[in-house]
Amino acid sequence: MDVALAKAWLDTAADAIAAQADQLTTLDAAIGDSDHGVNMNRGFGAVRTALAGAAPDGVGAVFTLAGSTLVSKVGGASGPLYGSALRALGKSLPEGPEVDAAAFGAGLRAGLEALRKLGGAAPGDKTIVDAYLPAVDAYDAALRQHGGDRDGGLAAAARAAAEAAAEGVRATVPLQARKGRASYLGERSIGHQDPGATSTWLIFQALADATAP
């Protein structure tokens, strides 16, 4: 992955989030406070603007800038969580204008760890983690299989990650939330798809789209 691809991913994610913002807000209305789409759209819009106005010299710098932008523009739960994840991803990457699929995969996992450290959510709590964790697991598994591909397996790993995230999103429906605003609902949170997991899937789907050959 090079700087251009990193930017393309975030741009694609911004497009997907803009297109799905209403849907994300509707999901948040059911078990939260009706702002997840608005928050994510404000954040990724700001990321787009920040990246357009900056010339990051490395892949890591792209993600660090994106993460910092989310932290300072979003607020709410999703701002610090996604912001910290992207910042951790950026910081974990080796310096330079290009990183290989393995390093990127490790970075994604570093992002997950940062997010989990900040939010304290375990798998099954009906949060971002329920899409993010299966996505990085699937990424790693696919990479082991496709590491010899022309792009080092990035496209295949991203596709696998997106699919696993989608599966993870579906699996949030029957869960009872134990973190975030949805947890206030207790059993009434059961039967609803988690908004944050859904936006995580959009971001991994954007990765698959941006890396597709």
Place this chain on the structure above:
Amino acid sequence: MDVALAKAWLDTAADAIAAQADQLTTLDAAIGDSDHGVNMNRGFGAVRTALAGAAPDGVGAVFTLAGSTLVSKVGGASGPLYGSALRALGKSLPEGPEVDAAAFGAGLRAGLEALRKLGGAAPGDKTIVDAYLPAVDAYDAALRQHGGDRDGGLAAAARAAAEAAAEGVRATVPLQARKGRASYLGERSIGHQDPGATSTWLIFQALADATAP
């Protein structure tokens, strides 16, 4: 008219107003503040209670008590207006347990004058006056014709008054209000039936019902 008939009239009026309270309030919603039925019902309910608890020794005393009760229980525009009218009616009647149809008719007109003096409304202003004035005119005209009837013409005069009041109510529809709350609407008051004129008709209809042979 004797004390019993005077009370019967007010009781009948109270019944009619209770039955039509919602309708009066709906009319008031269109060009006023949605309380005319509530006001009239509270007032005539109080009149019923007051009369039940008192033993007025004359016809005039019945109406004076009823009028004072309306003044002290209703508020709004209709309380003072109807209250003053009934008080004036009561005070204008000769003392004693019975009055003839002519004295009663003069009393009704005295009530109208008191109401007009207090409210300042002219015919055509879309108010109580537009039902009350034609009613007393019709009463007097009928009395001239039926003065020789067994009851001194009371029943026929009351019937004529009720019919004229009904006609007066219908005639308020195309009028533009110039008094009371409906006047704020200017031209938008046109096309609506006046609530106060409507309650006046109910009261005259109650008189016709109570005096019917």
Place this chain on the structure above:
Amino acid sequence: MKKFINHPDAVVREALVGLAAAHPELRVDLEQQIVVRADAPRAGKVGLISGGGSGHEPLHAGFVGLGMLDAACPGEVFTSPVPDQILAAAKAVDAGSGVVHIVKNYTGDVMNFQMAAELSADEGIEVHSVLVDDDVAVEDSTWTAGRRGTGATMLVEKIAGALAEEGGDAVSVAALGTRVNEASASFAVALTPCTTPAAGRPGFELGEDEMEVGVGIHGEPGRRREKLLPARDIATMTLEAILAAKPIAAGEDAIVLMNGLGATPLIELYLLYGEFAGLLESAGVRIARNLVGNYVTSLDMAGMSLTVCRADPELLRLWDAPVRTPALRWGV
């Protein structure tokens, strides 16, 4: 109808029970349905009395206390009080210096206060009156019952109340109240109708994209119905109506009341206030004092009214004078 009530008929009475519990500094007479300053009557002080239909809270009972009203007479919801109530209030507050009625210009209010004034006179209480008719949405002509009393009522109560507290006599207090009214103009816009407990349904209907322009505080329909506009345009049309009726020259001072009608959140009132402040500044008018909040309401109506009062140093001084009431408090 969704309301925190027990029974439509008991709303006013039960709210007074709550008022009494919350404000031991007030004397709430549930029998007479009046709210009186605990220290009334006060020797040498003219008694300031207002009242009107309930449903406009904090008006009037929320303005009883030091520096404002001596008594309030709450009627049934949207129904003026009855003469007996107003007479009882006069008896409770008159210390021989007379009383001043502050009356909003509605047919019912005017008649009931007038009857009360006659009863009071019969009892030897001198009564003066201030008629408040600031709502410029209504044309003031022989074709109407005249302009309605709305937002300016609380300005009259505050400023006349300050003079009464200082020891002004009944004639001066009434004259000052009249002067405040004459200097004031108001205009209201509603986004939703209101529902009285007794009626149980909204007083009028408004489409999802409509507003009622020039609405009354009893849910009386307004001048006209229009498509909902951005706050900026609503502010412009409101201020134009106000300044057309009561012009204020550039360089003059004004007291501005940015008032919510009951169900409009404060964030919207502040946003609107920002618009009005910008427009008044452009017109060269100096907002010397302002209030933003729910002061003269219309039950659960979503809407706002603006009141602009041309002020001189005397009005400003009396505006700033100490006041301690449930709904307005400063300087003490």
Place this chain on the structure above:
Amino acid sequence: MKKFINHPDAVVREALVGLAAAHPELRVDLEQQIVVRADAPRAGKVGLISGGGSGHEPLHAGFVGLGMLDAACPGEVFTSPVPDQILAAAKAVDAGSGVVHIVKNYTGDVMNFQMAAELSADEGIEVHSVLVDDDVAVEDSTWTAGRRGTGATMLVEKIAGALAEEGGDAVSVAALGTRVNEASASFAVALTPCTTPAAGRPGFELGEDEMEVGVGIHGEPGRRREKLLPARDIATMTLEAILAAKPIAAGEDAIVLMNGLGATPLIELYLLYGEFAGLLESAGVRIARNLVGNYVTSLDMAGMSLTVCRADPELLRLWDAPVRTPALRWGV
């Protein structure tokens, strides 16, 4: 959606423009989106900072001023502020005595204030925190994000603010804030959902005869949905939930906040207060102080919350201490 706004994205900013115009005694920084006491930083005084999503006005900006907050950080509607804002507020009010964050317990608020605390520490500003979690509608267990911060926030801001004004140090002010929170319990009931400007539609749906019991102040659905009940029964269920979570013995003092959620008229709040006062009296609890009005709101939600804080003489003394802010003012 019917609101007095220009554009959903501009609501918070434009309301701050209005706040600035209405309250020249506050410094409103539109760039950083913070509201600061004009006289901050004050030597020797710990800086009290709160903030949270907008839509709860007057909380928090309406409580900036003498005897209460030094700064407020309003986030977007129902979205906690970002760390940059909170850091900017800390820099604006810290006079070397450190700052105290008053944070409502929501995942987003906690994380953003935490990040801001780290940034502030990096800049050499000592930060202490009070976490407010008074809403007993939420079970406080490892199965939830913990109880939400609601009505007690303004009690914490008032009482901790009074101690800060007296010169209390950061540790004592934070400890006192925590003590007020621990002594407080709140519970809310909504009759209608609220609509955020950005979403443009209500957060949940309620039938014409339903109420949401234990609702959150962000329109989060509550514990359960029920048929609408008379005010008396709603009061009973509310108070039971509160006293079950935080019992108060007969003979003890309480501060009671009868709070409207934004679109509930004052007449209903007073009626409810009467019910609560009666119930508390029966329980032998003495309401030493009370407030009735819209203090911690939820945009245009029709609803109410009750907060009961067990009070001792120190809390009452600090409650009575002078305060001068846009939304709370006494003693000065």
